[in-house]
Amino acid sequence: MPCTGKVDVIHIMRSFEKGADGVAVVGCLEGECHFNAGNLMARRRVEQAQKILDTVGVGGQRAQMYNLSSSEGPRFAQYATEMTEKIKELGPNPIRVAKNKAA
Amino acid sequence: MIVADKKPIEEIIECLKDHKNILVLGCNECVTVCEAGGKKEVGVLASALRMNARKEGKEVKIDELTLERQCDREYLDEIRDSIDQYDAVVSLACGVGVQFTAEQYHDKPIYPGVNTTFLGATEERGVWTERCQACGQCILATTGGICPVARCAKRLFNGPCGGSTTGKCEINAEVDCAWQLIVDRLKALERLDDYEKLCPLKDWSTDRAGGPRKVVREDVKQ
Numbered sequence: 001m002p003c004t005g006k007v008d009v010i011h012i013m014r015s016f017e018k019g020a021d022g023v024a025v026v027g028c029l030e031g032e033c034h035f036n037a038g039n040l041m042a043r044r045r046v047e048q049a050q051k052i053l054d055t056v057g058v059g060g061q062r063a064q065m066y067n068l069s070s071s072e073g074p075r076f077a078q079y080a081t082e083m084t085e086k087i088k089e090l091g092p093n094p095i096r097v098a099k100n101k102a103a
Numbered sequence: 104m105i106v107a108d109k110k111p112i113e114e115i116i117e118c119l120k121d122h123k124n125i126l127v128l129g130c131n132e133c134v135t136v137c138e139a140g141g142k143k144e145v146g147v148l149a150s151a152l153r154m155n156a157r158k159e160g161k162e163v164k165i166d167e168l169t170l171e172r173q174c175d176r177e178y179l180d181e182i183r184d185s186i187d188q189y190d191a192v193v194s195l196a197c198g199v200g201v202q203f204t205a206e207q208y209h210d211k212p213i214y215p216g217v218n219t220t221f222l223g224a225t226e227e228r229g230v231w232t233e234r235c236q237a238c239g240q241c242i243l244a245t246t247g248g249i250c251p252v253a254r255c256a257k258r259l260f261n262g263p264c265g266g267s268t269t270g271k272c273e274i275n276a277e278v279d280c281a282w283q284l285i286v287d288r289l290k291a292l293e294r295l296d297d298y299e300k301l302c303p304l305k306d307w308s309t310d311r312a313g314g315p316r317k318v319v320r321e322d323v324k325q
Binding site: 099 | 155
């Protein structure tokens with residue numbers, strides 16, 4: 001997506017429904033959104049999705065919001081590693097596990 | 104518009120625990136504008152319900168549909184051919200839509216997916232406030248366009264009461280005193296003389312006191 005302001009709760013939900021173990025939404029630095037508040041809205045939507053994911057037992061921690069500028073390659077790598085570690089800790093998406101079990 | 108708020112997903116899950124084929128039915132009108140029951144919310148709720156069912160190892164079919172309105176038969180007829188495949192419907196319309204859907208599909212359980220709250224306006228995205236209680240006898244012409252029925256905690260017709268302090272109501276320091284607003288508005292309209300006129304007793308039979316209400320318009324009735 002060209003801007004995290006376009007990210008909606010449903011995009012995050014569908015990713016988990018389809019079996020994703022984690023979703024990282026990476027937006028521009030807060031205060032530096034070209035459209036003023038796109039990344040701030042994205043954060044709120046990630047938080048909304050986290051609550052729903054907690055309710056249905058998938059685990060809200062699987063969805064995370066990160067902020068960085070386009071020139072911060074090393075930081076992107078750091079966030080990607082962080083996210084990977086977090087997901088490894090949480091294990092596979094329980095929806096995918098249940099789906100595989102049922103198949 | 105009719106303002107509604109989302110129901111907690113846990114409450115909806117509890118209602119649906121014994122159903123296997125579920126339709127999540129949205130409404131494209133007021134509840135879409137207040138982001139409680141439109142196509143987007145239908146998608147999110149249906150997705151959450153599918154994941155919950157899958158996680159609990161249940162085989163549940165959950166479909167999504169959003170009608171133009173749920174308070175008109177012609178739109179509700181759109182599901183007449185498909186309704187039999189479902190053993191329950193979660194309606195994300197207001198209470199009117201939920202009841203009208205239930206009336207049209209008498210043998211189908213229709214569960215509410217939102218809490219209908221009031222007739223209100225959008226202050227800003229995510230903030231809605233009450234403006235009308237549909238009392239059936241509008242007096243806005245005499246009160247400068249500000250409704251004491253909906254906005255005065257005591258529904259006073261000759262206010263304010265002694266609980267009005269610096270323009271705020273005694274029930275909550277964040278709530279404007281409706282009568283202060285009325286006086287200010289009449290002043291701006293140079294109609295303060297109107298404030299001196301006593302408002303006569305209101306006929307409450309047009310409000311809920313007269314039981315469920317009905318409007319019959321012979322000029323448009325078919």
